[in-house]
Amino acid sequence: MLYIPGNNPAMLQHGGIYGADSLLLDLEDAVALNQKDAARILVRNMLQTIDFYNSEVCVRINHLDTPFGREDLEEIVPLQPDAIRYPKTESVEDLRKLLAIIEDIENKHNLPHDKMTIHAMIETAMGVQNVFDIASFSSRVDALTIGGQDLMADMNIKNTKEGTGIDLARKMIVMAAKANGIDAIDTVFVDVNDEEGLKKETEYAKNIGFSGKAVINPRQIDIIHEVFTPTNEEIRKAYRIVKEFKRNKEAGIGVFAIEGKMIDAPVVARAEYVLELAGIDYKNV
Amino acid sequence: MKNVIGRNIPEYINGIGKVEPFLGAWEKLKKGWMDEITVPPPNKAKLPHQCKSCMDLKTAIEKTNPHDGMTVSFHHHLRSGDNILVMTIDILAQMGIKDITLASSSLNNSHDSLLKYLKDGTITKIWTSGLRGELGKAVSEGVLDVPVTIHSHGGRVRAIHTGKIQIDLAVIAASAADEEGNATGAHGKSAFGSMGYARIDSRYAKQVIIVTDNMVEYPCTPTSIQQHYVDYVVKVDSIGDASKIATGTTRITKSPMDLRIAKLAADVIENSGMFTEGFSFQVGAGGASLAVAKFIREKMKKSGVKGSFLLGGVTSYGVDMLNEGLFRAIFDVQSFDAAVSSSILKNRNHIEISSGYYANPYNCGCMTNKLDIVVLGALEIDTDFNVNVITGADGIIRGASGGHSDTASGANLTVVVCPSFRGRIPIIKKRVHTIVTPGETVDVLVTERGICVNPKKPELEESLIKAGLKIKKIEDLQKEVEGITGVEKPIEFTDKIVGIVEYRDGTIIDVIKQVKNAN
Numbered sequence: 001m002l003y004i005p006g007n008n009p010a011m012l013q014h015g016g017i018y019g020a021d022s023l024l025l026d027l028e029d030a031v032a033l034n035q036k037d038a039a040r041i042l043v044r045n046m047l048q049t050i051d052f053y054n055s056e057v058c059v060r061i062n063h064l065d066t067p068f069g070r071e072d073l074e075e076i077v078p079l080q081p082d083a084i085r086y087p088k089t090e091s092v093e094d095l096r097k098l099l100a101i102i103e104d105i106e107n108k109h110n111l112p113h114d115k116m117t118i119h120a121m122i123e124t125a126m127g128v129q130n131v132f133d134i135a136s137f138s139s140r141v142d143a144l145t146i147g148g149q150d151l152m153a154d155m156n157i158k159n160t161k162e163g164t165g166i167d168l169a170r171k172m173i174v175m176a177a178k179a180n181g182i183d184a185i186d187t188v189f190v191d192v193n194d195e196e197g198l199k200k201e202t203e204y205a206k207n208i209g210f211s212g213k214a215v216i217n218p219r220q221i222d223i224i225h226e227v228f229t230p231t232n233e234e235i236r237k238a239y240r241i242v243k244e245f246k247r248n249k250e251a252g253i254g255v256f257a258i259e260g261k262m263i264d265a266p267v268v269a270r271a272e273y274v275l276e277l278a279g280i281d282y283k284n285v
Numbered sequence: 286m287k288n289v290i291g292r293n294i295p296e297y298i299n300g301i302g303k304v305e306p307f308l309g310a311w312e313k314l315k316k317g318w319m320d321e322i323t324v325p326p327p328n329k330a331k332l333p334h335q336c337k338s339c340m341d342l343k344t345a346i347e348k349t350n351p352h353d354g355m356t357v358s359f360h361h362h363l364r365s366g367d368n369i370l371v372m373t374i375d376i377l378a379q380m381g382i383k384d385i386t387l388a389s390s391s392l393n394n395s396h397d398s399l400l401k402y403l404k405d406g407t408i409t410k411i412w413t414s415g416l417r418g419e420l421g422k423a424v425s426e427g428v429l430d431v432p433v434t435i436h437s438h439g440g441r442v443r444a445i446h447t448g449k450i451q452i453d454l455a456v457i458a459a460s461a462a463d464e465e466g467n468a469t470g471a472h473g474k475s476a477f478g479s480m481g482y483a484r485i486d487s488r489y490a491k492q493v494i495i496v497t498d499n500m501v502e503y504p505c506t507p508t509s510i511q512q513h514y515v516d517y518v519v520k521v522d523s524i525g526d527a528s529k530i531a532t533g534t535t536r537i538t539k540s541p542m543d544l545r546i547a548k549l550a551a552d553v554i555e556n557s558g559m560f561t562e563g564f565s566f567q568v569g570a571g572g573a574s575l576a577v578a579k580f581i582r583e584k585m586k587k588s589g590v591k592g593s594f595l596l597g598g599v600t601s602y603g604v605d606m607l608n609e610g611l612f613r614a615i616f617d618v619q620s621f622d623a624a625v626s627s628s629i630l631k632n633r634n635h636i637e638i639s640s641g642y643y644a645n646p647y648n649c650g651c652m653t654n655k656l657d658i659v660v661l662g663a664l665e666i667d668t669d670f671n672v673n674v675i676t677g678a679d680g681i682i683r684g685a686s687g688g689h690s691d692t693a694s695g696a697n698l699t700v701v702v703c704p705s706f707r708g709r710i711p712i713i714k715k716r717v718h719t720i721v722t723p724g725e726t727v728d729v730l731v732t733e734r735g736i737c738v739n740p741k742k743p744e745l746e747e748s749l750i751k752a753g754l755k756i757k758k759i760e761d762l763q764k765e766v767e768g769i770t771g772v773e774k775p776i777e778f779t780d781k782i783v784g785i786v787e788y789r790d791g792t793i794i795d796v797i798k799q800v801k802n803a804n
Binding site: 013014017018050051217218219222 | 539541544733765
């Protein structure tokens with residue numbers, strides 16, 4: 001998920017070329033206070049004119065407690081990007097207020113309530129505490145994201161390469177997302193020149209259950225894809241598991257072994273997920 | 286009359302003579318011998334132990350019989366750090382010499398101060414591969430009566446061999462030389478590496494002056510320029526600005542856009558069928574071109590594929606690949622940074638070659654003919670894959686033909702990399718302003734918005750598609766880009782021809798017209 005400052009026309013017009021799964025057109029932190037209206041107008045126009053190719057498009061609006069949030073929604077919701085990202089989501093109250101306004105605008109424009117989704121951004125200690133309720137509040141919430149920088153500021157802790165301070169938050173967010181069957185997107189890695197560090201952090205994020213990671217520079221995209229894309233070996237292995245499972249199932253066998261390792265339903269489910277990531281239809285293996 | 290790719294070319298141009306239209310990239314070469322005569326190099330003599338050293342450049346020039354209408358030549362290995370070309374023309378102008386034909390292998394911004402000599406009749410004709418800055422602008426606005434001739438690197442050698450360019454005086458800058466004129470660019474404070482472009486001048490010029498800021502004890506090695514061609518030797522304080530000689534084009538770009546293009550280009554190369562054991566390779570310096578080398582280097586390490594030789598303008602990045610054993614040799618006609626110089630000195634597989642060896646179409650096998658893969662840039666490319674590397678979007682001359690058409694003609698796989706638009710200006714057009722490299726020699730275009738394969742290579746398109754790469758029709762990409770940028774207002778030209786673009790075989794592929802109301 002590539003962050004693009006909403007007031008940068010050059011970056012916006014090229015947003016779709018880098019192969020990011022998702023673009024985040026930012027009206028919030030990447031935009032200076034005196035540029036808020038310019039960014040809003042630019043993003044509005046770009047959404048109508050630029051082809052972002054295969055990337056999903058989200059817009060991060062300003063919080064409704066600021067003077068800009070409401071206007072952002074008025075301009076952006078009618079264009080129905082794939083998602084609205086809501087910063088500093090701390091409670092279901094925040095979401096209730098947000099969704100009421102969104103649905104009101106959608107009603108005015110005769111738009112459905114089930115097309116554009118909401119990404120709740122968790123970036124305060126209070127948000128982390130309430131994350132399960134936030135994740136389960138509405139079917140429109142289809143992803144949780146962690147805002148590492150703001151969360152560290154809120155917790156008054158320093159950024160470390162190991163991310164020790166926000167480790168609990170990361171895991172709580174992932175758990176809440178998994179419990180509700182929605183995506184969890186990890187925070188950005190701020191040192192764009194440290195490719196090894198990015199790889200390491202992305203591998204960690206993947207291992208604890210995140211389904212993606214935000215980036216601040218297109219140069220970071222390939223590394224993240226590399227980590228999240230299953231290797232040929234993983235795909236081959238998953239294919240074999242699913243195929244063997246089917247064969248055994250037909251013979252009435254639920255648990256079996258491949259090369260001495262037990263294969264049961266959870267292992268099969270994991271293998272099916274790997275095939276899905278690789279774009280292989282596991283049902284027809 | 287129209288040439289074979291539909292460009293209007295006059296049959297005769299004042300100051301140039303009868304013009305032969307472009308016939309197709311390989312048409313003239315098919316016979317295996319050429320009808321043009323070869324001009325003999327001059328016969329010269331020196332008495333035993335005669336001293337060649339002169340106290341300064343002016344004294345040396347005075348000895349070479351300077352005269353009105355003379356042709357003076359230079360090389361461009363000093364790039365934008367060059368002091369010698371302007372210094373020489375200043376001296377000739379002070380002597381009152383008029384009507385000079387300037388035949389530098391290329392011209393750039395460091396030569397801006399020559400403009401006054403174009404205006405006052407000191408310089409009346411120019412042969413060059415490239416033209417930029419004030420000179421490019423002034424020529425485009427019609428400052429000269431006779432059109433400038435733009436040639437390729439290989440084409441320049443042919444033009445000298447066939448007597449189209451007859452050099453009266455070659456002033457050759459060297460970073461090290463001895464009293465007899467053995468000279469090199471490989472060491473010294475102003476080291477610039479290969480002297481590939483200057484060798485032909487030393488062989489064919491009636492008079493040859495070596496200028497150096499580093500006189501070394503006899504003998505100076507390697508003998509890139511050999512003493513038996515050299516008339517005079519001059520020591521100056523500085524041949525150029527070392528910081529501008531090494532242009533810093535060897536850093537891999539951090540531009541996400543260039544990296545994106547380069548990665549796609551590397552994927553194209555990997556899946557083209559040419560990325561096989563023993564392949565030969567050339568990339569330009571800087572931007573997306575050099576970044577392609579980065580990705581190819583990674584792919585070579587991963588796959589274990591080893592190449593045979595690297596060609597061309599050489600960067601320290603290429604030297605690293607040689608040292609890592611990824612390629613067996615480098616053939617170096619021009620070095621892009623100082624780090625390359627030491628490799629020429631130390632590594633016998635880093636071979637300094639002349640521009641004739643590199644790309645002259647009129648010989649039995651220039652290196653470009655042996656090239657498998659080349660990656661080239663473009664100022665503009667059109668839906669017939671014709672490439673412009675000489676005029677900008679405003680019609681002003683601001684580029685260089687260089688080895689573009691030479692390598693495109695020779696390589697089995699020619700990949701052009703460029704953004705689909707710059708600023709608000711589309712790079713992919715229905716028709717380029719000026720054709721330097723004909724589309725029949727270009728195989729693939731790679732931009733940030735897609736890959737386009739020349740329809741004459743259906744088997745290449747098929748293998749790229751099989752590899753999962755998305756291919757667009759170039760006409761569709763052109764329309765897509767036009768949808769973003771809008772349609773450009775056409776540039777207005779007068780009927781005056783200010784430049785002719787020679788294809789490497791000496792035929793005329795295009796002409797450049799005078800820009801109306803240039804700013």
